[in-house]
Amino acid sequence: MKRAILALAGGLALLAPAAQARTLRYASVGDIRTMDPHGLYETFTQSTLANIYESLLRMTEMLELEPSLAVSWEQARPDMWRFRLRPGVRFQDGTPLAADDVVFSIQRAMADGSDMKVATATIRAVTSPDPMTVEIETKGPNPILPREIVFLGIMSRSWAEAHNATQPVDIRKGQDNFASRNANGTGPFRLVLREPDSRTVLASNPGWWDTPRHNLTEVVFRPIGNSATRVAALLSGELDLMEPVPVQDIPRIAAAPGLRVLQGPEIRTVFLGMDQAREQLTDSPLxxxxxLKDLRVRRAMLLAVDAEAIHQRIMRRESRVAGLIIGPGIEGYDAALDLRPRTDVEAAKRLMAEAGYADGFEIGLDCPNDRLVNDAAICTAVVPMLARIGIKVVPNIRPRAQWSQKVLSRDTSFYLQSWSTPTYDAFNPLVSIAAAPRNGHGAFNSGGYENARIEELIPRIQRETDAAGRRAMIGEVLRIHRDEIGHIPLHQQFLAWGVRANVATPLMPDNVIKLWLTRID
Incomplete structure (x- = not known):
């Protein structure tokens, strides 16, 4: 995977400056949910906003940290990181970047209404000893803080104050403010037009501090939820890039004149979640x-859901069957733990009977239809699988915006979800999904799974500096979560982007579209 990324990165670096700049037209299955960089910790929204709002550091095509708004960083002491800011950077309204903006942005990301608390959970305080230095104090040692803040966008304090947007608003509750609909970052592109659920237009930022490797003057994004419509738009020439390509259409697009398909593994794991907190399910007549609080029922569901069949028939082998909530490429991943029991319907029936549910029960399944590769088809496939052990599943298939509002507000009993790891470190999914939902942890643990030993290990993992000891604790959390069926992993999906032959862009395993590295020639 890294070889492919390196090869493409090298190809981009060798390209000569273009004589004529271009407009990139691209589409995805769903829309950007908010323009507020602290409004939603979701890969597509954050990766799009990263072209407008920059963080202190960014990831290279080789999956390494490099300077962005900070030119250097150091762990000044075990519980404090120091960042030196880049001089001469200006926001798109002309305001110069200062340490006060960074302090404001990090504090804003920690505030009520922010969805970035996963990234800021270990931060105790942030200060600026001088106008070009920021110091972040953590709750004990945190060796991976620089990776955790890669998607923490820096805002202008004065702009936020002028537009009454100093506090982020809770998108899970359908709230918005000026920052939800407008943007003012330091990045390579600026927001020109925002029409939710229709189109978003960006223009190149002529005052960007970095040397552009792109040749784009304009970017037009359209959300196109219908896969057939999205494919037709690429084939007809209406689009220059679209993702994801439905697995059944990969050969067709790859064979079309002037088009190609970029493919590679994604670090995103797709899984099923279950309400293990409430005494009574909300989406069930029971x-x-x-x-779902009974381990025997959860194990029965694991044994009945045939992940291999989903891999073969629904994903057409464009996935990797998973036994854990993280996969290869993530620090802390252990292949020896990545074990999934074979599908065994008879054993599952026995477990259901032992638990007192020989006749099964009915439950709703919340699914998006524009978020993941074949997401609606996956949920549809789960219905007959669980019917074999008496569980009547009623799929509630909705657009991503409606699905996420329901699931992220924990108004769900059974749901399809996924997690991509922007830090490439296991602590991120563990603190987001395996940790109990409180004190800034478990923000995406919509089923309320909780284990006392995991709660003990999570803070120890975040401050452990010994690599071997840290991996051992991560392994213990992964084993406990797997054995208790905290979630039901399905697979890591593969990426497939359809692009015109004259488009050069790096395919990243986190599915981030880096517009500042994209060219049309």
Whole structure:
């Protein structure tokens, strides 16, 4: 995977400056949910906003940290990181970047209404000893803080104050403010037009501090949820790039004149989640009990859901069957733990009977239809699989915006979800999904899974500086979560982008479209 990324990165670096700049037209299955960089910790929204709002550091095509708004960083002491800011950087409204903006932005990301608390959970305080230095104090040692803040966009304090947007608003509750609809960053592109659920237009930022490697003057993004419509738009020439390519259409696009398909593994794991907190399910006629709190029921569901069949038939082998909530490429991943039991319907039936549910029960399944590769088809496939052990699943398939509002507000009993790891470190998914939802942890643990030993290990992992000891604790959390069926992993999906032959862009395993490295020639 890294060889492919390196090869493409080298190809981009060798390209000569273009004589004529271009407009890039691209589409994805869903829309950007908010323009507020602290409004939603979701890969597509954050990766799009990273072209407008920059963080202190960024990831290279080789998956390494490099300077962005900070020119250098150091761990000044075990519980404090120091960042030196880049001089001469200006926001797109002309305001110069100062340490006060960084302090404001990090504090804003820590505030109520922010969805970036996963990235700021270990931060105790942030200060600026001088106008070009920022010091972040953590709750004990945190060796991976620089990776955790890669998507923490820096805002202008004066701009936020002028537009009454000093506090982020909770998108899970359908709230918005000026920053939800407008933008003012330091990045390579600036927002020109925002029409939610229709189109978003960006223009190149002529005052960007970095030397552009792109040749784009304009970027037009359109959300196109219908896969057939999205494919047709690429084939007809309406689009220059679209993702994801439906697995059944990969050969067709790859064979079309002037088009190609970029493919590679994604670090995103797709899984099923279950309400293990409530005494009674909200999306079930069953009263007085929550069968999902019983490990035997959860194990029965794991044994009945045939992930291999989903891999073969739904994903057409464009995925990797998973036994854990993280996969290869993530620090802390252990192949020896990545074990999934074979599908065994009879054993699952016995477990259901032992748990007192021989006749099964009914439950709703919340699914997006414009978020993941074949997401609706995956949920549809789960229905007959669980019916074999008496569980009547009623799929509630919705557009991503409606699905996420329901699931992220924890108004769900059973749901399809996924997690991509922007830090490439296991602590990120563990603190987001395996940790109990409180004190800034477990923000995406929509089923309320909780284990006392995991709660003990999570803070120890975040401050452990010994690599071997840290991996051992990560392995213990992964094993506990796997054995208790905290979630039901399905697979890591593969990436497939359809692009015109004259488009050069790096395909990253985190599915981030880096417009500042994209060219049309």
């Amino acid at each position: 009263r007085g009990r929550n069968p």
